[in-house]
Amino acid sequence: DGGITQSPKYLFRKEGQNVTLSCEQNLNHDAMYWYRQDPGQGLRLIYYSQIVNDFQKGDIAEGYSVSREKKESFPLTVTSAQKNPTAFYLCASSTPLATESENTIYFGEGSWLTVV
């Protein structure tokens, strides 16, 4: 089945540790995104990539890093510099197809990160 796969679903991190969240898509989409969601809040953009080997910071990039070595993969590393990393992380992808309605952003099922 085509889609976006995030792993792990649940992750616990000790303070001071880096952790990497995986995001893989088999939709052949060019663009990929990482969002953070805090309880009862909307989604905030961390990083996005419109093409392989290129990415841009979003609104809350501090304490996070990404790479885009392959079209289908966009891993997010939550570093120890991120002071409050406990949140729900969503990966998404899209592609600029012919019709605007097909240019929808599709999301993975998310990863819950808890700092213990």
Add this chain to the structure above:
Amino acid sequence: AQKITQTQPGMFVQEKEAVTLDCTYDTSDPSYGLFWYKQPSSGEMIFLIYQGSYDQQNATEGRYSLNFQKARKSANLVISASQLGDSAMYFCAMREGRNTPLVFGKGTRLSVIA
């Protein structure tokens, strides 16, 4: 400046009734798209409906319709014949241009009452 505003933190609706979730937006780009997503308690984001800035007619998808008032910069979601399974968070979002990130509102929690 906040680009997407959802003024209703929570809404209640009786089963089988219609409900309108409000969304206003702010942009100076003439080309933009407006989206609504549903997020159940499981956390997944489910795409519901899309409206392009140049679309002349309001978008509809089954029980969902988007009341697009361009001059007022409003893109309200209307859910007809509410069902218990409609209970969830609903997010309005906008993108300017193609292949750019979505900007989200803070969401509205809809509770459907039997």
